[in-house]
Amino acid sequence: MSAPRITTVLVANRGEIACRVMRTAKAMGLTTVAVHSATDRQARHSREADICVDLGGSKAADSYLQIDKLIAAAQASGAQAIHPGYGFLSENAGFARAIEAAGLIFLGPPASAIDAMGSKSAAKALMETAGVPLVPGYHGAEQDLETFRLACERIGYPVLLKATAGGGGKGMKVVEHVGELAQALASAQREALSSFGDSRMLVEKYLLKPRHVEIQVFADQHGHCLYLNERDCSIQRRHQKVVEEAPAPGLSPAQRQAMGESAVRAAQAIGYVGAGTVEFLLDARGEFFFMEMNTRLQVEHPVTEAITGLDLVAWQIRVAQGEALPMTQAQVPLHGHAIEVRLYAEDPGHDFLPAAGRLALYRESAPGPGRRVDSGVAQGDVISPFYDPMLGKLIAWGENREQARLRLLAMLDEFAIGGLKTNIGFLRRIIAHPAFAEAQLDTGFIPRHQAQLLPAPGELSDEFWEAAAQAFIQSQPALQRDDERDSPWAATTGLRLGLAAQTSLHLSCEEQDRAVNLAPDGAELHGEYLHRTQQGVRRQHRAIRQGDSLYLHWGGELHCIKAYDPIAAADASHSQQGGLTAPMNGSIVRVLVEVGQQVEAGAQLVVLEAMKMEHSIRAPEAGVVKALFCAEGEMVSEGSALVELE
Known part of the structure; x- marks a missing residue:
């Protein structure tokens, strides 16, 4: 089977993944096309592409999620193929079908495979039929609160609500008891609809101390499918992966083979083509349960590339052109160990609130053997509140896990970012933690070690x-003329005649x-x-x-x-008293109170959406709502007054 030769690739995405796909495409001699929103006109992926097409709009719903605009961009730019990246429309079967109907090539699996596995509910039903062990849950079509209440009662709390159409922690909520269900379900449905255009949910038993181990699979159009080893993605925060590594520490060759062969059977059962990931939960007894299949390239694919020496994006392009996989299962390499961390614009000291603003300083770690940085930003770029706040990924490879860990620590120390908050210190504390060094991994790692990973801020030392x-x-910009640099009158030592210099x-x-x-x-x-x-x-x-x-x-x-300036700071503090303000740029999705209403401490007042996640503004203490300064659907800036309590 063959397909038209690809000479031009459009990347229907933004940020780090768009830059990464274009890097391989250019290395293969292909022309690259970037699409961008009005907000991203000067973004790094736009600057690096050979051709750019403006989609207009600011929010993803008005730009990167507009199928007709993306296909029109491909046709206008002469692209034969569209790479979806991850997130956005990467697992949207309608997008894949529209690309095919337009006579273009989708650099992903067939739409039928996305239908079968892209929906978590459909995937679990298929695996149940195939005899793959599943975590107890409800994956049905009925989406009303009562159905979920009965399902949760049958499964037993705690439970995990998950969006059927997406991933990345969007639309996921842990529910500890029935009193939390209604609010959590409504919030998760809104997040899912905003991120994926689909509000359908499933619910499953929330397992304690599981490991998250996933298998990278790859299939061609000739019926060949193999697995490229596994990744451990157990260290997560709010169900969002933070650290990924390959291979999974402590996994035996027999376990690798059993999970790998199971993943390949799942892919072959639906006629899969291209790169995909089958995700499992692995318990302490070595038993594994199917969780979901991601029908796209994963964020963490670089660690697989590091231990195999393969370029998965190049494989995607070649397979789409009808080429066969270049090796057999027995020939798949596994060399050394690789660890990746995700660098985010967020504030770990304030519940990881996403950060938006200008990157006043951005210096990446030095390149070298076993070091890789996949990023989508540069110094001076503006981080928008409209999109996911990931800045990039740091990947370290070593002959063994400890060498990779130490190399990654050095890379984190060399990185320098200023102008907004990031999680880089948090990442360093994880990688340096003795439990991580000993590979004591499970999905509860961060909560269990929270005191060390998120220490309370202390007094800075003398x-x-x-x-x-x-x-x-010594770093103050020189203000004097060049011919004055040696003058004692231009010195900054604080010299005073008759007194000690100070x-x-x-x-x-x-x-x-x-x-x-x-x-x-x-x-x-x-x-x-x-x-x-x-x-x-x-x-x-x-x-x-x-x-x-x-x-x-x-x-x-x-x-x-x-x-x-203490006096200026005191004046500014006085002028800001009396109101609850927006912690970041975003849009108001719900206003839950009205003027004159009595509220208790901790009550939800306003729900703000930013970076595709919802954030609640709560009352710091009991009081009466004196004034409201926002309305649903309104865009607000960081620091804007939202509610005044009396």
Whole structure:
């Protein structure tokens, strides 16, 4: 079987995955086409493509989810093939059919396979018929609250609500008891509809301490299918994968073979073609349960590429052109170990609220053997509230797991991001944790070690403030003329005739501030590194100046330091009193109170949608709603007043 040769590929996606697909396409000599919303006109994937097509709109529903616009873009640009990436329309059978009807090539599985496996409910029914063990649950068509209440009662709490049409943690809620069901179901349905255009849900038993192990499968158009080993994706937060690695630690060759062959049978049963992932829950006894199949390329595919030496995007393109798989199951490599972490714009210190804004500083770790960064941003880019907040992925490979782990730690230390909050410190604490080093993995890893992974902010030390002051002073942009640089009158040492040389300045960092009196002590700034000598030992700390901000790497974290004016800060604080504000840019999806209403502490007041997730604004204490400053459907900016309580 053959297909028309592909010379031009359109990527119907954005961000990191669009850049990654285009990288392989260009290496194969193909022309690349990017599509973008009005918001993404200057985004990195738009800049890197050979051809760009503007879809208009800002939200995904007005741009990246518009099938007619995407096909028109492919036809206008001369693309023969469309790669869906992941998320958005990547598992939408209607999209695959529309592409085929337009005479184009979908770089994914047949629409029939998406129908069979893209729906979690349909996939579970198919696996049940095939005799694959399933987690107890309800996957039926009835979607009313009473049906789910009865199903949950039969299954037993806790349960997990999941969107049938999607993944990535969108539309997923853990329900501990019946009193939480109605609100959780309604919220999950809204998230699913917003992210995937489909509000249907399923529910299953929430297993305790399972491991999430998935099998990468690949099939061609000639009936050949094989598995490319497995990945462990157990470390998750809100059902969103945070760390992935391959192969799965502790998995025996017999278990790998049993899970791999089961995954291949599932793919062959539905006539699968291309890259796909069959996901299992693995319990402590070694038993595995089918969870779902993702009919697309996964976010975590780089760790599979690292241990096999294969390019899965290149395989997707070649298989779509009718080529056969280039190897047999026995020839599939498995070399060394690889670990990946997902880098997000979010604030771990405030319940991982997504962050939006400008990347004032963005420096990736140095390239080298066993090091890979897949990213979709660059310094100066603006992170929008309309899309998923993932900035990129860091992937480290080693001859063994420990070498990969240490290499990844070094990469995290070298990364520097400023201008908005990220989870990079959180990721470093996971990879450095003794339990992770010992491969003690399950889906409860983060909650179990939360005290170490999410420590309460402490007081910054005197030594930190002293180093910050030294770096701040020495990194200040020079204001004098070149011929004045050696003049004593231009020195910044704070020299006073008859008094000891001393510099005083007031700095702020992470809601703390300190007045520092600094005497010269030999600390020197060389390039972007501050060298400090204490008791005969010299240490260096990375210190990067960007405008009025200094970014200092200290204690495994990158801290942002600014000059501080206590009087101006007091005035600003006074002007902001009296209202609950938006924690990020987003849109108001529900207003649950009205003026004059009495509310209890913790009551939901407003539901804000940002980064395709819902976030509740709750009353910090009991009171009466004095004023409302927002309405459903309205876009709000970070810091905007939403509700005033009295």
